[in-house]
Amino acid sequence: MSDHTTDRPEDNLPGTDPTAQDPADPDFLRVSDLHAGYGQARVLQGLDFSVARGEVCAVLGPNGAGKTTTLRALCGMVRGRGSVTLDGTQLLGRSPEQAARLGVAHVPEGRGTFSDLTVEENLRVGAHLRTGVLRRGRSERAAVAADLERVYGHFPRLRQRARQTAGSLSGGEQQMLAIGRALMLRPALLLLDEPSLGLAPLVTRELFEIVRAVNEEERTTVVVVEQNAQLALDIAHRAHVLEAGRLVLSGPAAQIREDGQVAEVYLGVSVRSRKAG
Amino acid sequence: MSAVTELLQQTVEGVGAGAVYASLALALVLIHRFTGIVNFAQGELAMLSTYVAWQLMASGMPFWLALPVTLAVSFVGGMLVERVVIRPVEGAPELTLVIVTVGLFIFVNAAAGLIWSFTVKDFPQPFPDGGIDLAGVSVGWSTLGIIGVVAAVMGLLYLLFQHTSVGLVMRAVAANPTSARLSGIRVGRVLMLGWGLAATVGAVSGVLVAPLLFLEPNMMGGVLIYAFAAATLGGFDSPVGAVVGGLLVGIAETLAGAYVDVVGADLKIGVPLVIILVVLLVRPQGLFGRAAVERA
Amino acid sequence: MSTITGILRADGARAGRTRAALIALAATVAVVGAPFYFAPFQVFQLTMVLVYAVALAGLNLLVGHGGQISLGHGAFFAAGAYTAAVMLDRFDTGHLATLPVAAAGCFLLGLGFGVPALRLRGLYLALVTLSFAVFLPLLLKRLEPWTGGSMGLTVDKPQPPAWSGLAEDQWLYFLVLAVTAFALLVARNLLRSRVGRALLAVRDHESAAEVMGVRLSLHKTLAFAWSGMFAGVAGCLYTWVIGFVSPDSFSFVLSITLLAGLVVGGLASLYGPLLGAAFVMYVPNVAQDLSEAAPGVVFGLLIIAVMYVAPAGLAGLAGRIGSAAARRLPRTRTPDGTHTARPTPSGTSATSADPTPPEAEVQAQAEPVGAPPRTEEE
Numbered sequence: 001m002s003d004h005t006t007d008r009p010e011d012n013l014p015g016t017d018p019t020a021q022d023p024a025d026p027d028f029l030r031v032s033d034l035h036a037g038y039g040q041a042r043v044l045q046g047l048d049f050s051v052a053r054g055e056v057c058a059v060l061g062p063n064g065a066g067k068t069t070t071l072r073a074l075c076g077m078v079r080g081r082g083s084v085t086l087d088g089t090q091l092l093g094r095s096p097e098q099a100a101r102l103g104v105a106h107v108p109e110g111r112g113t114f115s116d117l118t119v120e121e122n123l124r125v126g127a128h129l130r131t132g133v134l135r136r137g138r139s140e141r142a143a144v145a146a147d148l149e150r151v152y153g154h155f156p157r158l159r160q161r162a163r164q165t166a167g168s169l170s171g172g173e174q175q176m177l178a179i180g181r182a183l184m185l186r187p188a189l190l191l192l193d194e195p196s197l198g199l200a201p202l203v204t205r206e207l208f209e210i211v212r213a214v215n216e217e218e219r220t221t222v223v224v225v226e227q228n229a230q231l232a233l234d235i236a237h238r239a240h241v242l243e244a245g246r247l248v249l250s251g252p253a254a255q256i257r258e259d260g261q262v263a264e265v266y267l268g269v270s271v272r273s274r275k276a277g
Numbered sequence: 278m279s280a281v282t283e284l285l286q287q288t289v290e291g292v293g294a295g296a297v298y299a300s301l302a303l304a305l306v307l308i309h310r311f312t313g314i315v316n317f318a319q320g321e322l323a324m325l326s327t328y329v330a331w332q333l334m335a336s337g338m339p340f341w342l343a344l345p346v347t348l349a350v351s352f353v354g355g356m357l358v359e360r361v362v363i364r365p366v367e368g369a370p371e372l373t374l375v376i377v378t379v380g381l382f383i384f385v386n387a388a389a390g391l392i393w394s395f396t397v398k399d400f401p402q403p404f405p406d407g408g409i410d411l412a413g414v415s416v417g418w419s420t421l422g423i424i425g426v427v428a429a430v431m432g433l434l435y436l437l438f439q440h441t442s443v444g445l446v447m448r449a450v451a452a453n454p455t456s457a458r459l460s461g462i463r464v465g466r467v468l469m470l471g472w473g474l475a476a477t478v479g480a481v482s483g484v485l486v487a488p489l490l491f492l493e494p495n496m497m498g499g500v501l502i503y504a505f506a507a508a509t510l511g512g513f514d515s516p517v518g519a520v521v522g523g524l525l526v527g528i529a530e531t532l533a534g535a536y537v538d539v540v541g542a543d544l545k546i547g548v549p550l551v552i553i554l555v556v557l558l559v560r561p562q563g564l565f566g567r568a569a570v571e572r573a
Numbered sequence: 574m575s576t577i578t579g580i581l582r583a584d585g586a587r588a589g590r591t592r593a594a595l596i597a598l599a600a601t602v603a604v605v606g607a608p609f610y611f612a613p614f615q616v617f618q619l620t621m622v623l624v625y626a627v628a629l630a631g632l633n634l635l636v637g638h639g640g641q642i643s644l645g646h647g648a649f650f651a652a653g654a655y656t657a658a659v660m661l662d663r664f665d666t667g668h669l670a671t672l673p674v675a676a677a678g679c680f681l682l683g684l685g686f687g688v689p690a691l692r693l694r695g696l697y698l699a700l701v702t703l704s705f706a707v708f709l710p711l712l713l714k715r716l717e718p719w720t721g722g723s724m725g726l727t728v729d730k731p732q733p734p735a736w737s738g739l740a741e742d743q744w745l746y747f748l749v750l751a752v753t754a755f756a757l758l759v760a761r762n763l764l765r766s767r768v769g770r771a772l773l774a775v776r777d778h779e780s781a782a783e784v785m786g787v788r789l790s791l792h793k794t795l796a797f798a799w800s801g802m803f804a805g806v807a808g809c810l811y812t813w814v815i816g817f818v819s820p821d822s823f824s825f826v827l828s829i830t831l832l833a834g835l836v837v838g839g840l841a842s843l844y845g846p847l848l849g850a851a852f853v854m855y856v857p858n859v860a861q862d863l864s865e866a867a868p869g870v871v872f873g874l875l876i877i878a879v880m881y882v883a884p885a886g887l888a889g890l891a892g893r894i895g896s897a898a899a900r901r902l903p904r905t906r907t908p909d910g911t912h913t914a915r916p917t918p919s920g921t922s923a924t925s926a927d928p929t930p931p932e933a934e935v936q937a938q939a940e941p942v943g944a945p946p947r948t949e950e951e
Contacts (some may be wrong), residue, residue: 380872
């Protein structure tokens with residue numbers, strides 16, 4: 001475990017094939033007519049939106065609007081109808097493990113770290129897809145070591161805590177670990193569900209700055225669901241506002257931020273009657 | 278023989294018995310960690326494995342060859358049980374899971390009786406007679422052998438879980454199946470592996486205890502209760518606890534049988550009952566378990 | 574239009590009542606006539622079904638309604654059986670005296686068991702109760718001066734009085750039938766009383782129930798006590814019917830069989846215990862006909878199969894088939910739905926501690942698929 005080579009991390013950036021990175025790929029993630037729910041409860045009633053490659057997309061909305069359900073439908077945790085394609089590949093109808101294999105890394109609400117495992121073991125589990133369980137050749141080991149370095153680079157605090165169990169970390173550190181583990185997948189699409197939940201404002205800000213840095217340095221496409229609209233809009237390129245399972249507003253983040261409608265729809269000062277979702 | 282020597286002698290016997298309980302308790306704990314199920318059929322699966330070993334030896338295979346073959350068969354069998362019997366009720370209410378493993382218990386018990394009949398079979402003792410003498414305490418080769426085999430199994434499991442990527446993935450699934458899924462781990466396969474491992478570890482207990490108890494379909498019923506006590510004492514989510522608990526239960530049982538007149542030889546089974554009750558009332562998470570778990 | 578449907582429906586309701594009365598009458602005739610129609614051995618089997626039904630009704634209180642898993646009810650059964658046997662053998666008390674003593678004794682035993690059970694949940698309770706069931710037969714062997722040890726005790730069966738003109742098996746059948754009917758009635762009323770509603774509340778929403786002032790510990794302990802009492806009464810009847818008890822009759826297999834029978838019959842259902850009792854009595858027999866050593870194999874497979882196919886048990890399955898059949902029958906239905914003025918159950922519940930009244934609960938249990946065609950109402 002001590003042979004972490006740090007050689008050429010720049011060769012191991014995500015998006016393994018740089019030529020495939022078409023900056024003008026506005027439909028990298030394409031969600032069309034997405035319906036989803038739990039049992040009888042229909043939460044999503046036909047969503048349509050796209051996320052461009054390399055973009056940070058914020059999904060906002062009041063409690064119960066269907067934000068979390070949207071993410072869960074994307075990663076296969078709930079079943080959906082309609083169509084969700086990632087770089088042309090259909091994601092609907094796949095299990096979470098299959099979605100992960102297609103490059104979708106979901107950081108669930110409440111983090112979901114492996115609390116008995118050490119920080120480093122958590123991260124290694126994140127890399128498990130590429131190393132497999134049986135074939136662990138030299139090159140894979142080196143790649144994992146490089147990825148560890150990359151994640152530790154983003155989250156220096158995790159390096160300090162490498163040998164501690166995840167359960168002993170603070171809430172903010174656990175969230176960092178959850179995101180770090182997701183990054184170990186070298187995801188094509190990173191889904192963040194309420195990363196600020198239960199964290200102090202300072203920690204939250206630090207976390208969002210890291211997400212921004214990850215996006216800028218690694219060109220990872222990010223969809224973030226967030227209660228704290230201001231924070232999310234700060235790092236997002238585009239934003240979508242959900243209400244009662246439908247999209248009510250979409251646009252560039254800067255525009256949404258300026259738009260008074262957000263306050264009305266999102267902050268709950270709307271005069272329109274609204275069903276609790 | 279002095280009183281101290283006598284006490285030591287009894288303790289040694291207790292450790293020998295305890296090693297067997299530890300092995301079955303470890304099987305219970307493995308499955309509980311992976312699936313949250315207490316497998317009431319664990320002892321019967323071990324009994325079935327023991328019959329496989331007996332059958333192999335009856336057809337002329339030497340013990341030390343029959344053992345690995347039996348363990349391999351048990352591993353595959355455990356995986357099949359998970360896939361065929363348990364998977365369809367995954368996530369069902371606790372009562373359903375209890376009933377299904379109880380159904381499996383009845384089925385396996387009867388199936389063994391159907392195939393091999395309920396008459397008692399002599400199971401060969403793999404270890405030589407006699408033993409060594411340590412300051413007046415005689416330690417039988419069989420006792421030493423049992424302790425050695427169980428220790429080897431524990432050691433291998435430790436290596437597997439702590440130093441291989443399969444083990445890492447298994448621990449991840451045990452800790453948080455949802456997150457494991459989201460990391461791309463095929464949780465179903467890992468659960469099968471877990472059941473296979475548990476069946477293997479349980480098989481060790483069956484094969485080791487068979488020479489002492491004689492082989493018959495109801496052989497493991499009592500052992501299962503001791504294993505429950507061991508797992509409860511150690512903590513149902515702690516493999517280390519299962520081992521320590523098993524040894525303590527074995528020692529307590531032997532000492533109570535020897536020194537407490539009311540218990541005697543016939544009521545020893547009351548010892549695990551008392552241990553289970555006391556542990557659950559005083560420290561429900563067991564010696565090595567974590568308090569937060571299982572108080573849902 | 575609505576008057577016509579109204580008349581039709583009134584007609585239908587009357588027909589329904591008549592049909593129910595007819596069914597009840599037929600059932601009564603069948604139950605009373607059975608011992609005169611069947612051979613003594615079959616009458617004996619029917620009697621045993623009734624005995625098991627009492628035990629299962631008790632177990633149902635605890636498991637079905639209280640949500641606590643017991644793998645040790647055979648122990649209460651054994652306690653009741655031995656109470657009766659020892660009283661008859663040592664004190665020659667006569668049969669009727671054994672019944673209240675067995676009932677009271679097992680009630681107290683259940684109370685004693687209920688106290689540690691308070692601290693245990695789910696699997697752990699199952700472990701403790703199973704261990705107890707394994708332990709008890711050995712204890713019975715040890716108490717040889719009273720229990721006769723491994724040899725057990727042989728006692729007299731209740732003899733039919735001369736005026737009745739009944740054979741022994743018939744007399745036993747009616748005796749047991751009377752006790753069983755009474756016991757099932759008590760169980761039903763218990764469930765409809767505050768105790769039953771509190772139990773349901775505890776099972777479904779423990780923390781909520783506690784907040785609403787249901788005395789959790791009291792009710793959980795009482796559930797054990799009542800449940801133990803029923804099993805003890807069943808055990809007492811067992812001694813009457815069999816006339817012989819031995820430790821090996823009450824191995825932990827009995828406990829496991831009882832729980833399996835209940836689950837197969839249908840948890841928290843009124844008829845579940847009866848169906849389960851028939852299952853416990855007849856399935857091993859039928860399986861025995863198939864192959865000499867097969868009963869356990871078939872029994873085990875059936876238990877697992879029922880869990881897969883019909884988690885609500887046979888009673889649930891019957892309910893499902895019944896409602897499916899009812900759907901196919903011609904029905905009167907108001908298209909506008911305005912006349913379906915059945916009050917919503919939750920709005921009219923009697924106590925605040927009771928989120929769902931027992932009947933609604935039973936239906937919900939019996940029909941997990943939620944079969945009623947609700948789509949047409951909108």
